[in-house]
Amino acid sequence: LPATVTIDQPAVLTASAAGDDVTCYNAANGTITVSSPTGGSGEFEFRINGGTWQEGLVFSNLAPDTYTIDIRDKNNPLCIVTLPETVTIDQPAVLSASAAGDDVTCFNAANGKITVSSPTGGSGEYEFRINGGTWQEGLVFSNLAPDTYTIDIRDKNTPACIVTLPGTVTIDQPAVLSASAAGDDVTCYNAANGKITVSSPTGGSGEYEFRINGGT
Template sequence: MRKSISTRSFFITTVFVILFIYACTKGGGGNNPPPNPCSGVTVSVSGTTTNPSAPGAANGSISVTASGGSGFTFSINGGAFQASGNFPNLGAGSYTITAKNGNGCTGSGSFTLTDPNPCAGVTITVTGTTVNPTMGSSNGSITASASGGAGGFTFSLNGGTFQASGAFNNLAAGSYTVTAKDANGCIGSNTFNLVAINPCAGVTITVTGTTVNPTAPGATNGSITASASGGAGGFTFNLNGGTFQASGTFSNLGAGNYTVTARDANGCTGTNSFTLTAPNPCAGITITVSNAVTNNTPCQAANGIITVTPGGGTGPYTFSLNGGGFQVSNTFSNLAPSTYSVAAKDANGCTGTNNATINNLPEGPLFAAVRTVLQNNCVSCHNNTISEGGMNWTVDCNIVQFKDRIKARAVDGNPSPMPPSGLMPASERQKITDWINAGGRFTD
């Protein structure tokens, strides 16, 4: 085990000795390495550039000088080193120029050559003519041309694809931007507004026509024959907003108001109204109204009656009183005294009127006799001023209304006689009895 350790120590020692000898030989026998000639040396490259004179031209150049040493050579973009710092025949681009001095120390600089802007100072002018579309159509167009720049123009509409022609067709109303591009890519643009043309502005379509009225009330054999003028011609016609047709004749029409519209080839329209009138079914017809009247009985609910007998027209008739609704019955009942306007209307709507007067029936003789009895025996205590027991016998209808009380008091003496001084003679009382037995009405 001891022997093993000793052997390894020997080996390590030998390796160090060999390394030491090698180091002394390589360093030229000294203890320090030789100085780096570029240490502390900065090689700088500066220069001027000349840009290419035209886009794509390779006549630009870079001319450089270097500092930080002497005996420089120069390389562009890692190429071969050359003595001159001038690099001609260059196109636009970025270049790295490296300078190397006599000691091999290097430095570099970056240079950029740019093409001139072909559009600087260039103005492309776009002009053009427009054709406006007709309203609702896409038949407008723009024909554009361009000037300025290098020529060789192409054109684009609203940022679309460039095309050789400056003509753009099938355009609807609207605002359009036409861009022109010359051979150098320089652009100019202009805006064109297309306005829809109303073909009917200032156009008047006049519709005239003749009518044939229906031959009978309710018949639909009338017609309208319309024609139109003005506008572009090529008219079509419709009736009351219906479908347009080539003919201006509309048949099978009944009485009424009709509107005929004519439309020309441009869609411009004009209208006219026509009235078809059926013959008057009442022409020459006189509806007669004769009224039979039953007069009213006073002092009770109105009971006048008018019974109408029409004539002169076509039945069935209906009847109206004082402008009220027409009714089927020819009798009007429960009428108070008055003068009434009675109308009769026949099946064709023909009417006639006549007045009917309902009067009150006259008083009857039995009533008149009773009134005389009361005037003579009772009114002194039963009048407008004194109305004993609430009774006023100067009003005829009071006599009728309270006849039962009159009989009770003045005929029967029940509960006590009237007049209070004693019952009237039997002949007077009999007049009351006779009237009541006859019905006790004003007319009895």
């Protein structure tokens, strides 16, 4: 035959892909976005890690992992290319901190405190609360009554990322102050040789001072 026949081919399928990491340890809110697909018939479908094909460019609600991305020609479903680069969805370190308490100094007082130290993980900015109360950035909770407290830490930049610290902190109180007292009368009218003797003081720190009638 005097003419030749040329068999052409479409351009190779290709695209770019980038990931957004999860915002909290063990979360599943990462995303992969495919961009600039080219080649083939011009209509595309995508999948990650051998999953379901989709036309949309965004894969959402992803857990931390390394993902392979495939692109195929929508009009030629057997024409599939795996993109040369994988996309890794990372996660921040788990939120953690230490906490210690200082007991109240007197029975039924409310001057205890809890100090949080060495917070780590997440974005690096933190807020704290005790017993489900108000969040604060400060590390110290003051004016606490005797009780057992749970401490939560959250990522200030991802408020839904909350971890309850393991264990609790107990603010104790000393035993109530108590003692006995007995008097010896004066021995003569208008004398001043009476006395009061305090005995068996208990409670508090174990060291005591006494006064009578509001004196010294």
